[in-house]
Amino acid sequence: MKYGIVLDAGSSHTSVYVYNWPAEKENDTGVVQQVEVCKVDGPGISSYSKDVEKAGLSLQDCMNTAKQVIPKKEHRDTPVYLGATAGMRLLSLDNNKIADKVLLSVEKSLRLYPFDFQGCRIITGQEEGAYGWISINYMLGNFKQSSSWMPFQQTSTETSGALDLGGASTQITFEPTDSINESPENFMLFRLYGKTYNVYTHSFLCYGKDQALRLRLANDVKNAGSTNLQNPCFNPGYVKNMSAVDLYGSPCTAKYKLFSSSFILITGTGDYHQCQQNLQDMFNKTECPYSRCSFNRIFQPELSGNFGAFSAFYFVMNFLNLTSEKDLSKVKETLKEFCSESWQQVKEKFPDIKEKYLSEYCFSGTYILTLLEMGYGFTSENWGNINFLRKIKGSDAAWTLGYMLNLTNMIPAELPSSPPLSHASYVGLMVLFSFLLASVVFIGWLYFWKPRCLQKGII
Numbered sequence: 122m123k124y125g126i127v128l129d130a131g132s133s134h135t136s137v138y139v140y141n142w143p144a145e146k147e148n149d150t151g152v153v154q155q156v157e158v159c160k161v162d163g164p165g166i167s168s169y170s171k172d173v174e175k176a177g178l179s180l181q182d183c184m185n186t187a188k189q190v191i192p193k194k195e196h197r198d199t200p201v202y203l204g205a206t207a208g209m210r211l212l213s214l215d216n217n218k219i220a221d222k223v224l225l226s227v228e229k230s231l232r233l234y235p236f237d238f239q240g241c242r243i244i245t246g247q248e249e250g251a252y253g254w255i256s257i258n259y260m261l262g263n264f265k266q267s268s269s270w271m272p273f274q275q276t277s278t279e280t281s282g283a284l285d286l287g288g289a290s291t292q293i294t295f296e297p298t299d300s301i302n303e304s305p306e307n308f309m310l311f312r313l314y315g316k317t318y319n320v321y322t323h324s325f326l327c328y329g330k331d332q333a334l335r336l337r338l339a340n341d342v343k344n345a346g347s348t349n350l351q352n353p354c355f356n357p358g359y360v361k362n363m364s365a366v367d368l369y370g371s372p373c374t375a376k377y378k379l380f381s382s383s384f385i386l387i388t389g390t391g392d393y394h395q396c397q398q399n400l401q402d403m404f405n406k407t408e409c410p411y412s413r414c415s416f417n418r419i420f421q422p423e424l425s426g427n428f429g430a431f432s433a434f435y436f437v438m439n440f441l442n443l444t445s446e447k448d449l450s451k452v453k454e455t456l457k458e459f460c461s462e463s464w465q466q467v468k469e470k471f472p473d474i475k476e477k478y479l480s481e482y483c484f485s486g487t488y489i490l491t492l493l494e495m496g497y498g499f500t501s502e503n504w505g506n507i508n509f510l511r512k513i514k515g516s517d518a519a520w521t522l523g524y525m526l527n528l529t530n531m532i533p534a535e536l537p538s539s540p541p542l543s544h545a546s547y548v549g550l551m552v553l554f555s556f557l558l559a560s561v562v563f564i565g566w567l568y569f570w571k572p573r574c575l576q577k578g579i580i
């Protein structure tokens with residue numbers, strides 16, 4: 122077995138994934154399995170901007186878990202990759218030098234382990250989308266194709282689109298049916314297992330669910346001209362004091378800072394319809410420099426095929442018991458009901474769920490619906506094409522697997538030139554032909570040689 126480690130340094134926390142695969146089948150599709158995922162206790166590495174050394178130290182426990190999971194003799198040959206996503210993208214926009222220091226501290230810590238350290242970097246939103254798409258299609262077995270030497274079985278499976286919702290950004294990636302390519306920066310060309318894929322992808326920075334909430338609240342404060350907000354996206358009776366540092370301390374919201382007040386008081390009113398109306402403002406549909414757009418002047422081809430929706434799309438829809446609901450109007454009804462429940466009731470019903478998550482499910486659910494419907498253009502007709510999923514065949518749906526497959530060159534561009542027959546069939550056919558040849562020789566001998574002998578005997 123071979124092993125690989127990928128650290129997903131997200132905006133809210135870091136996850137350490139350990140994968141393994143049989144060495145002799147490295148280039149086959151679907152052979153890589155996730156054997157472990159460890160969530161680092163504490164916030165994402167971007168939160169350590171004031172105490173950079175701690176960013177590296179925070180990974181210790183999960184890296185020790187990886188050390189235990191991977192057999193000692195494999196440690197030296199196990200590559201370790203760290204990819205940081207939107208939390209670090211935002212930090213580097215804010216202060217590039219500090220972002221570099223955080224990455225350096227993480228690198229220093231990772232080099233202390235007996236693995237083959239391969240680098241820490243901030244991946245682009247486009248890469249995050251594309252690797253998520255590769256991951257889920259690899260796990261679903263959609264890259265499997267019949268070999269080119271069998272001309273009658275050239276069936277290629279359709280791929281599934283990928284929808285990823287993190288804390289700071291969100292990605293949409295799919296293979297469009299039409300070939301309109303008005304915005305080359307939104308397309309990536311892949312040649313995988315002998316087939317070319319032209320994939321559309323876009324990452325919306327600040328539209329992950331945590332930054333989207335801040336963006337909305339910062340706008341609300343600006344529009345209301347007050348730091349005392351009545352908010353329909355929180356359950357009635359919910360009251361929260363949010364620090365201005367928390368609200369405006371990101372490049373997504375910094376420009377909205379108007380007041381010197383150090384706190385914003387939020388009081389929930391729990392009204393799904395008002396919440397959705399309020400959130401719709403975040404998706405500018407009025408201007409589009411292309412023939413089609415999703416929102417905020419971003420090109421998007423017509424949606425096509427099925428989509429796997431993971432990360433926070435799954436966490437939130439799973440909490441609301443909506444992962445298998447294919448009827449969009451029922452999804453809305455459930456959300457309406459949940460949002461109107463009093464905060465006291467919600468807390469009593471779900472005493473074991475983190476208060477931060479619980480208090481935000483009304484907002485997050487409504488945001489997800491608005492993003493998918495208003496933003497990307499899903500309707501009641503194709504809502505059923507979205508599959509909210511956490512894992513596929515035992516591995517978490519995340520960009521990490523695709524990242525590792527790419528960096529280890531484990532997805533060949535061309536189909537491996539496999540012999541037309543398996544070894545067993547080849548041996549079988551050789552035996553059969555040898556037997557036939559021997560039979561022909563024997564019959565020939567009987568026919569031509571033996572009768573002449575017999576004739577001689579008669580004379």
Ligand SMILES: Nc1ncnc2c1ncn2[C@@H]1O[C@H](COP(=O)(O)OP(=O)(O)O)[C@@H](O)[C@H]1O
Nearest residue numbers: 131132133134286287288289331432433436478
């Ligand atoms: N059980 C959960 N319920 C609701 N939200 C969650 C849950 N687990 C994680 N989240 C949130 O979902 C978002 C995406 O999580 P993740 O993919 O781990 O994020 P990131 O990569 O942005 O750190 C984050 O905002 C995180 O706080």
